[in-house]
Amino acid sequence: MMPAEPKKHLVRNWLIALLLLIMYIWAFSGIPFTGVKENVKEIVGSIFQGLTHPDWAYVYTGDGEDLVSLMIQTVAIAFLGTFISSLLSIPFAFWAARTKQGNRFVSGSGKIMLTAIRTFPEIVLAIMFIKTVGPGSFAGVLAVSIHSIGMLAKLYSEAIENMDQGPSESVVSAGGNRWDILAYATLPQLVPEFISFTLYRFELAVRSASILGMVGAGGIGTPMIFAINARNWSRVGIILIGIIITVTIIDFISGQLRKRLV
Numbered sequence: 001m002m003p004a005e006p007k008k009h010l011v012r013n014w015l016i017a018l019l020l021l022i023m024y025i026w027a028f029s030g031i032p033f034t035g036v037k038e039n040v041k042e043i044v045g046s047i048f049q050g051l052t053h054p055d056w057a058y059v060y061t062g063d064g065e066d067l068v069s070l071m072i073q074t075v076a077i078a079f080l081g082t083f084i085s086s087l088l089s090i091p092f093a094f095w096a097a098r099t100k101q102g103n104r105f106v107s108g109s110g111k112i113m114l115t116a117i118r119t120f121p122e123i124v125l126a127i128m129f130i131k132t133v134g135p136g137s138f139a140g141v142l143a144v145s146i147h148s149i150g151m152l153a154k155l156y157s158e159a160i161e162n163m164d165q166g167p168s169e170s171v172v173s174a175g176g177n178r179w180d181i182l183a184y185a186t187l188p189q190l191v192p193e194f195i196s197f198t199l200y201r202f203e204l205a206v207r208s209a210s211i212l213g214m215v216g217a218g219g220i221g222t223p224m225i226f227a228i229n230a231r232n233w234s235r236v237g238i239i240l241i242g243i244i245i246t247v248t249i250i251d252f253i254s255g256q257l258r259k260r261l262v
Contacts, residue, residue, distance in 0.1 A: 050233020051240070058238050065223070067242045074219035075246065077137055077212070078205035081144025086198045089149050093156030110157070117150030122208045126217040137218030144205050144212070151204075155197040156190075163189050192261045199254040199261075206250055210243050 060068045096110030126143035133139050167185035176184065213221020220239060227235035 046231070047233050050235075051237040053234055054238035054241055055232075055234040056238060058235055059242075067220070067238060070213075070220040070223060071242050071246050073137060074209045074213070074221075075206060075250070077140040077217075077219050078144060078202060078209040081141045081209070082148055082198060082202040082205045084141070084145040085148035085152050085201070086194070088145070089153035089156055090194075092149060092153035093160060095157075096153060097157040097160035099161065111154075114150045114153050114157075117146065118154070119150075120147065122147045123212060123215060126212045126215050130216050135216035135218075140209055140212045140217035140219055143217060144209060147208075148201055148205060152197060152201050155201075156194055159190055159193040159197070196258045196261045199258055203247070203251055203254050206247055210247075 058067050060066045092110065092114060096107055096114055098104065098107040098111075122143050125146055126139055129139040129142045133142065163186070167189070168181050171181050171185050209219050209221075210224075211221050213219035213223075214225040216222065220243065224236060224239045227233075227239065
């Protein structure tokens with residue numbers, strides 16, 4: 001006879017599985033399905049043909065609207081947005097960090113603020129900034145920087161919370177003041193982690209900046225949405241190749257730097 005405890009776990013697992021199945025059935029039942037288009041084979045074939053035969057002439061044309069120029073612009077949007085957010089995230093991080101000496105109400109309000117900032121997706125922020133500052137790279141930089149504050153400050157605050165207090169206590173026992181604690185105990189621990197988190201966020205920002213152009217926030221996304229609308233799949237193919245290569249290189253360089261820091 002099966003013991004009571006394993007039997008209870010088995011029943012719980014079956015109930016969870018049944019609940020998930022019901023949720024999936026309910027979710028898919030609300031999706032309207034009008035059937036497959038008659039020319040689906042031609043459409044899929046043209047997409048596959050274009051993606052496998054990219055427009056290599058678009059790589060560099062010298063007019064500033066080619067793949068290389070716009071990928072550089074995309075990386076610049078991500079870099080500037082990440083740089084701005086890395087500076088603005090520091091006060092937010094200390095606000096949200098929950099330490100032994102800190103006030104729980106203050107840190108709790110900081111965490112709520114960071115959660116509220118992260119709630120807005122970058123593409124929504126980009127649309128909002130386009131309405132205020134106009135389309136272009138500046139709107140993309142603002143969208144990346146504001147959204148990144150919510151992400152970076154959260155990571156920074158966790159690093160502050162997990163910081164080893166041993167070096168600080170050693171500086172205090174040696175007669176050091178607050179500035180000595182900051183210089184010899186706090187910064188040596190936090191700066192490498194802050195830089196590591198910033199590099200990781202920069203990797204994600206490059207991916208995001210590639211999409212923001214689809215709503216007019218500059219970068220490679222703008223010609224990509226134009227190519228998709230025009231069914232120019234060979235242009236889409238070369239743009240995707242450019243994004244993949246750029247993101248792969250940045251991921252590799254960032255990963256190597258983070259290994260040296262942490």
